[in-house]
Amino acid sequence: MNNYLSMLSDTLFGFAALFLLTKVLGKTQISQLTPFDFISALILGELVGNALFDKEAGIPEIAFVIILWGVLLYLTEIITQKWKRTRAFMEGSPDIIIYRGKLIRDTMKKCKLDLNHLQHLLREKDVFSIQDVEYAILETNGKVSVLKKAANQTPTKHDLKVATHDVHLATTLINDGEIIYDNLKEKNLTEEWLIEELHKQDYSSPKEVFYAEYIKDKQLFLLPFTNREHKRFK
Template identity: 60%
Template sequence: MNEYLLMFADAVFGFVALFVLVKVLGKTQISSLTPFDFISAVIIGELVGNALFEKESGIPEIAFLITLWGTMLYITELITQKYKGSRHILEGRPSMVIHKGHIVYDELKQNRLDIDELQHMLRSKDVFSVEEVEYAILEADGTVSVLRKPEYQTPTNADLNVSPKPVKIGRVVISDGEIVWDNLKEANLSQTWLEEELHRQNIQSVRDVFYAEWQENQQKLFIALYHYKPEQKD
């Protein structure tokens, strides 16, 4: 029993320590995961995992490993922020794989990227033909940024000389059969209005609604009811 209690204490401490480490290092460690960041995350997981299952290791050893590795990561972040020249070494640098409509073979080769992988990355950006691309940049985190040729770009309000309208976000007012009171209040809507709107759309109860969103730009309520996969007959 004592052994399980020690494992429980180690696991809880490791969880809390990793949570604090992520908070200290910031969201960029997750949102912009470079190859170096990925390797760091794997190593942290290995260090904590090994410490948890080693009988000789305990909370002090886990704390030491996480603190040491977290400190090195933090110092690395400080170096990249203070010395710009170190960024391409520690974080990598973007590579222009398509320049003025031409695929730069040398950049593909240097980044070990073949044409099939490039096409897959372009399709993830809703580009289904290389011909549409004027510039494509392979970012340090492995994603690709695309600028289409003028004839393939979606026109903006400025291009069409159309007066822009204020942009307002949609607010979730019902989630999984429950009213989201904060959003309903922020949208200056009442429960009475919501119930009347549901009845107008032939919905008897809030509990029947899986998801409802107030679209302020269009002044309408989008509603999605519970929908289950139909049973397959043998």
């Protein structure tokens, strides 16, 4: 029994420590996974796993491993930010795999990228033919950035000479029946205004609303908890 309690405490500590480490290192360790970050994650997981199942290792040993590896990652991040020349070595560099509509086979071979995989990456960018691509760059995280040929690019409002309007960020005012007062205050809105807007759409209380979204100059968007919308129109 004591053995299980020890494993439980070690696992909980390891989980909390790793979570804290990801917060300290920043989001790039997760969202922009480079080859170096991938190796770091594998090694860190292996070190923590070995510490968890080693009978002679406890919370102090796990803490030492996590702190040591975290310091190394943090120092590496500082080095790559301060000395630009180290970035290509530590994080890799983007490679052009399509240049002016032509495949750069030597680059694809160097990156271990075959044609089928390239087509898969292009389809993720809504490109279904290599003929539509003017430039394609293989990023350090393994994704492809694509610049289509002029004839295949989506026209913008500027190209069509259509009048543009200001863009406003959507704000959640009600979530799961509860008013989010911080968002109301941020948008200089009041609870009285919100209740009035609910009444306009036949809702008597925020508790009837699962989700409410506010965008300036637009009607308040509401989603009910149940199929109340169908009942209202019967």
